[in-house]
Amino acid sequence: MKGLLIKDLKLLLGQKRFYTIVLGLGVLFMITYDNPSMGVGYITMLLTIFTLNTISYDEFDNGMSFLMTLPIYRKTYVQEKYVFAGLMAVGSAIASTVLSILLGTIMNKTFDVMDVVVTGASMIVVVLFILSVTLPLLIKFGAEKGRMAMFAAFGLIGLVVFVLAKVFGDTDLVWIDAFLATVDAKILVLMGVLVLIMVIFASYFVCVRIISKKEY
Template sequence: MKGLLIKDIKLLKNQGKTLIITLFVLGIVWGAMNANPLTIVSYVTVILAIFTVSTISYDEYENCYLFLFTLPVTRKQYTVEKYVFTLLLVVGAWLISMAVGIVIWAVQGMETSLSEVVLGGCLIAPIALLFDSVLIPVRLKFDGERGKLVIPIVAGGVALLVVCIYQILEKIPGNVLGDLVAAANRLGVGELGAIFGVAAVVALIISFLCSMHVMEKKEF
């Protein structure tokens, strides 16, 4: 698995260098425009989360799978490596972008307290991991041209889900909705972050089991 991690890290170094530079230049620009630091954190973290899924496309290129599995690499090791790489990349991107966001917050002298920025940022990493927990098994299942449609389809599905939730919320009586909002406010950002974190862990476990099933059945 160490060799697979080195492969993906080198792929990130070669293919993602321009992407990473662009992201952090955008972060600095947004900071200069007095943008919310959490916008920077969410953008960088989610984009790097998507890069994890793109490594699967590189593994499919010119029958690279066939070469990989002639090496002492099992399908289980390959699957485990994708999730380890996901955790390393998402958490690493989140930590770095949080540091940049805090610096921008300090330079701007924003009225928002540091604790609110940090706690708000703690919601972002679990959301990015939830995103990858859906994308990875789906991307492993559908390869080739079908695989290229995975991200836009999932993004469209998320957008459709948001619209449906919005329509449902509009039909909820005002007093019930008010009670729900009040309950969410009582929880606080820290508690919500913990809930999202537990949900991300559960989703990653289920996602890993699904990916293992897909890889065991996959033919190359």
């Protein structure tokens, strides 16, 4: 696991020029937007999504077959991707949240610190959710075809949401509004976290199943 984590970190550092620009833009968003959350979301999203890119790098020149001959179990490869994504998400969300609060304070912006913190936390939930849906697809189909499958999957989710909105659009969903009004944002995040943990576990088990049957 440690070796694989180092590998992905080294792959990330190999792209440091691109990610310096990402960080620069993130800071620019924090400075120019009144609400510093935009920068937090941007940095967290792009850095965590890098986990998906590592699969392309692993696959480069049949690299996956070589990786599988190293002293690791197949499931360790999968575990490492979740750990790496988790570290990236939590690390970049905390760092960018702290940075945006610092910048906001220095520049005397009026903002609610708690709002920024909740945004940071929600970003972790959202980005890890996206990863959990995508990782099994990339591991099953490979980075290239997996990306197509990913677009198809998100397209499908979009379509379902659209159809549901059309069907229920006119109905007064008073109970949802009422429910949301009574629930604190923090509780919502907590519920999100619980759902996320379940999604991550389901996604992990699907990935392990896929990788243990895959031929390289």
